[in-house]
Amino acid sequence: MQLASSGINAPIPPASWRSGFSFDIPLQFNGSTAIYLAPAGQTTKVAITSDWPHPGFTGAFLPETRDITDGGFTAEWVIPYLARGLPKFLETTILPLQSTMMGVKFVEPVDFYQTISRSLKYAIGFFSLTFMAVFMLEMGSSWQFHWIQYGLVGLALVVFYVMLLALAEHIGYTRAYLAAACAATALNAAYVGSSLKSWMAGAVMLTVLASIYAVLYALMREQDYALLIGSIIAFVALAITMFATQRIDWSGQRQKAADPRSAAA
Known part of the structure; x- marks a missing residue:
């Protein structure tokens, strides 16, 4: 040859x-x-x-x-x-x-590009849990949250992923995740609390977002049971939301029945 x-x-x-x-x-x-x-x-x-x-x-x-x-x-x-x-x-x-x-x-089993790509697969559930928390806080408040404000909260969640990717290239995944999560959590908690005129709502939102980001980080570091854990968390969160909002008068029929003017008519 x-x-x-x-x-x-x-x-x-x-x-x-x-x-x-x-x-x-x-x-x-x-x-x-x-x-x-x-x-x-x-x-x-x-x-x-x-x-x-x-x-x-x-x-x-x-x-x-x-x-x-x-x-x-x-x-x-x-x-x-x-x-x-x-x-x-x-x-x-x-x-x-x-x-x-x-x-x-x-093979590099978990590099930060793969981890961020995996975290995007949980974005729908992550956004849904956040919006559920905002909605439940709104139901318990005398102030209403406009749909544009929901959009702004969602944009803050999107910016979290952008910050995570940008910072991870310079300071590593763990510190980038901590910085981006703290920024997004503080911003949304302060915004929801000030919009609903309740520091309690802001504290609850802070706790919810901190828990969500902590669970998301744990899922990204887990390779074998990430999907199983994520599905169980989504099911539990949905069940809590369903029963927590069970007493809400969605159609307004209870309010009409309690209104004496509607009863007289």
């Missing part, structure tokens, strides 16, 4: 490739996200040992044996030349094994 001059090359004497040979090249990779290998040998045997605990095996061939622990992983591949679909000898100027590569990706 004749390859281009790029990469690592070494001449092989005829006596060596006729009788078989082995070689060892120590390489150090910095900042690599994956390693791919081409099964160019008649029988290709590959063994990889790494201290990365989250491998993602990919390619045309999966390892025959693998062991994954918290301290890293080991994996071994054995590929006979019949599995490659190529003749034993081939003269070409390009590597003909692009479609039969094998390798491993060094």
Whole structure:
């Protein structure tokens, strides 16, 4: 096989490739996200040992044996030349094994981009819980909350995600989440309390939003049971809202019945 001059090359004497040979090249990779290998040998045997605990095996061939622990992983591949679909000898100027590569990706299980993307999937439930809390506070107050004010509260929740992404690129996810959550919570709590003319409403809103953000953070750090926990929380919140608003006169019939002018008519 004749390859281009790029990469690592070494001449092989005829006596060596006729009788078989082995070689060892120590390489150090910095900042690599994956390693791919081409099964160019008649029988290709590959063994990889790494201290990365989250491998993602990919390619045309999966390892025959693998062991994954918290301290890293080991994996071994054995590929006979019949599995490659190529003749034993081939003269070409390009590597003909692009479609039969094998390798491993060094997966980052929870980086802040993935975490923010996951948190957006809970945005509808997160917004709904916030609006439910505002609505229940409005029902218990003598002041009304206009639909434009609901929209402003929603915009503050949207800005939370923008701040989270912008700050996470500079100060890390945890501190960015804390800063963005505190800002959005304080803003909405102060706005709801001042709009309803009640410091109690503001304190309740502060508690509700702080709890929601704390639960959302816990869900983002949980990988195995995030969906289950999120669905249970949504069900419990909906059940509380349903029974807490059970005494509200939605149609206004009770008010009409209690009005003496309507009774006289």
